[in-house]
Amino acid sequence: MTDAGGAIGVFDSxxxxxxxxxxxxxVLPQERFVYLGDTARLPYGTKSAASVVRxxxxxxxxxxxRGIRCLVVACNTxxxxxxxxxxLRYPGIPVIGVIEPGAAAAVSASRTRHIAVIGTExxxxxxxYQAAIxxxxxxxxxxxxxxxxxxxxxxEGWVEGAIVEAIxxxxxxxxxxxxxxxxxxxxxxxxxxxxxxxxxxAATLRAVLPGHVTxxxxxxxxxxxxxRELPAAAKPPPGRGSVTWLATDGAARFARVSGIFxxxxxxxxxxEVVDL
Amino acid sequence: MTDAGGAIGVFDSxxxxxxxxxxxxxVLPQERFVYLGDTARLPYGTKSAASVVRxxxxxxxxxxxRGIRCLVVACNTxxxxxxxxxxLRYPGIPVIGVIEPGAAAAVSASRTRHIAVIGTExxxxxxxYQAAIxxxxxxxxxxxxxxxxxxxxxxEGWVEGAIVEAIxxxxxxxxxxxxxxxxxxxxxxxxxxxxxxxxxxAATLRAVLPGHVTxxxxxxxxxxxxxRELPAAAKPPPGRGSVTWLATDGAARFARVSGIFxxxxxxxxxxEVVDL
Numbered sequence: 157m158t159d160a161g162g163a164i165g166v167f168d169s170x171x172x173x174x175x176x177x178x179x180x181x182x183v184l185p186q187e188r189f190v191y192l193g194d195t196a197r198l199p200y201g202t203k204s205a206a207s208v209v210r211x212x213x214x215x216x217x218x219x220x221x222r223g224i225r226c227l228v229v230a231c232n233t234x235x236x237x238x239x240x241x242x243x244l245r246y247p248g249i250p251v252i253g254v255i256e257p258g259a260a261a262a263v264s265a266s267r268t269r270h271i272a273v274i275g276t277e278x279x280x281x282x283x284x285y286q287a288a289i290x291x292x293x294x295x296x297x298x299x300x301x302x303x304x305x306x307x308x309x310x311x312e313g314w315v316e317g318a319i320v321e322a323i324x325x326x327x328x329x330x331x332x333x334x335x336x337x338x339x340x341x342x343x344x345x346x347x348x349x350x351x352x353x354x355x356x357x358a359a360t361l362r363a364v365l366p367g368h369v370t371x372x373x374x375x376x377x378x379x380x381x382x383x384r385e386l387p388a389a390a391k392p393p394p395g396r397g398s399v400t401w402l403a404t405d406g407a408a409r410f411a412r413v414s415g416i417f418x419x420x421x422x423x424x425x426x427x428e429v430v431d432l
Numbered sequence: 433m434t435d436a437g438g439a440i441g442v443f444d445s446x447x448x449x450x451x452x453x454x455x456x457x458x459v460l461p462q463e464r465f466v467y468l469g470d471t472a473r474l475p476y477g478t479k480s481a482a483s484v485v486r487x488x489x490x491x492x493x494x495x496x497x498r499g500i501r502c503l504v505v506a507c508n509t510x511x512x513x514x515x516x517x518x519x520l521r522y523p524g525i526p527v528i529g530v531i532e533p534g535a536a537a538a539v540s541a542s543r544t545r546h547i548a549v550i551g552t553e554x555x556x557x558x559x560x561y562q563a564a565i566x567x568x569x570x571x572x573x574x575x576x577x578x579x580x581x582x583x584x585x586x587x588e589g590w591v592e593g594a595i596v597e598a599i600x601x602x603x604x605x606x607x608x609x610x611x612x613x614x615x616x617x618x619x620x621x622x623x624x625x626x627x628x629x630x631x632x633x634a635a636t637l638r639a640v641l642p643g644h645v646t647x648x649x650x651x652x653x654x655x656x657x658x659x660r661e662l663p664a665a666a667k668p669p670p671g672r673g674s675v676t677w678l679a680t681d682g683a684a685r686f687a688r689v690s691g692i693f694x695x696x697x698x699x700x701x702x703x704e705v706v707d708l
Contacts, residue, residue, distance in 0.1 A: 195478070195479075196473075196479060196480075196483055197472075197473060198478070202471070202474070202682060202685060203471075203472060203681055203682060204472075204681050204682050207472055207681050277685070304584060304587070304588055305581070305584050305585065305588055305590075307584070308580060308581050308583070308584035308585075309581065309584075311580070312580055312581055314581075318598065319595070319598050319599055319602065322594065322595050322598065323595055326595065405479055405480050405483050406478060406479060406480050409478060409553070
């Protein structure tokens with residue numbers, strides 16, 4: 157086991173959370189990170205809330221056992237279902253999910269007070285973004301759309317081109333065509349990417365969306381939230397940061413797909429396979 | 433627990449195996465079936481072989497505990513990895529996978545001795561179809577292609593239309609355009625649908641394939657194999673057949689998506705959620 161005392165722990169159901177890790181490393185380049193992808197049980201998006209809570213506690217236990225000082229839940233489905241249970245189990249460690257930062261950024265960005273949110277079936281069906289946004293501003297209307305195929309095209313690496321554009325149009329045109337006017341009278345002016353896979357599709361989404369729509373990238377917003385909440389205790393010594401890579405299954409596939417989401421390619425031997 | 437003594441047990445990682453169950457019911461309408469979808473751990477297609485073997489043994493144990501007299505592995509990934517382990521654990525029960533019947537049907541159908549196989553990453557990467565076909569006829573050339581997106585579009589219910597046709601062209605045109613000539617000189621004349629999700633895409637695949645290509649549907653070929661191997665012992669009394677529905681998670685989603693693959697809609701309360 158690698159010594160990860162004082163590191164920032166990040167877990168996801170698989171590789172999508174690498175977009176969050178990438179954003180974290182760019183704002184906190186000296187930190188040590190431990191990334192755990194629960195690839196044996198992905199995707200969380202179609203699982204029940206009870207299963208997602210159980211898996212999330214197991215992921216957190218494995219990271220806490222390595223001495224992390226901050227826990228980032230880089231999975232929207234887990235953030236939607238398990239944040240309360242995680243904070244209850246680990247009251248001494250800041251636990252930061254991806255939903256609240258994204259909701260806050262969206263409310264700040266929207267002028268029409270009509271926000272669109274896209275995510276997996278589990279995230280959208282659970283209504284966590286809708287609730288988080290309306291807790292911040294009850295006057296905001298939220299239009300939510302599950303975009304299940306976006307995960308598959310992103311993992312296939314088909315992040316641009318005619319096919320992903322056609323899929324994006326099919327999901328998004330009904331929302332942004334003007335047929336979805338909010339109480340405030342406008343179509344949505346803000347789109348929350350409520351799944352960590354989706355930032356790699358941002359260029360395609362911009363190509364099919366009206367020009368005035370602001371994209372809120374949950375990877376970037378969570379990195380900003382971690383920077384604010386990170387405890388100064390056990391701060392890493394100055395120097396280069398590092399990442400310890402853990403996965404619960406399939407190191408070869410994790411390494412291969414990582415390039416799409418992380419922007420750099422891992423080798424299978426860089427990844428330690430752990431059994432939760 | 434429903435009494436399922438003498439029934440035919442069928443398991444899959446999720447809902448795709450319902451295409452196999454549908455084919456089984458059409459040729460064996462008086463039989464009782466127990467269908468188990470391991471929805472808590474789907475998809476198997478991206479998991480390691482060791483995990484798939486472990487999950488498959490757990491599924492089989494649950495079905496054998498209900499007194500089944502025949503076990504159908506209605507999942508290509510599990511058939512590729514776990515058939516040997518299952519036959520070793522249950523020597524008294526016929527264990528029928530989906531790969532061998534599909535391979536045999538393809539070898540019978542092909543005149544050019546060049547067969548194409550499509551499936552999930554796990555099935556194709558494992559090479560089980562390629563091996564099964566070449567065990568039957570070593571002169572056959574096999575061209576294999578993972579088509580990961582087909583599972584996602586099928587589960588989304590996008591089984592026809594421009595998007596799924598574009599995806600199918602992207603995967604299949606390189607194989608059937610003439611750039612993939614076999615040792616025997618011809619392009620493939622036979623396409624094995626090596627994933628139980630794919631039969632619902634058959635009409636779209638026919639639309640994009642050259643007219644002379646024979647589709648081999650693993651659901652239909654496994655139903656024929658079960659009819660041959662089914663032990664006469666504990667034969668059901670004449671009358672209407674039945675199905676007991678089991679899933680390891682998410683009865684609501686299972687019921688909703690079942691309509692696409694089964695051709696009839698289940699209600700969530702029809703499905704018993706079991707913990708393996």
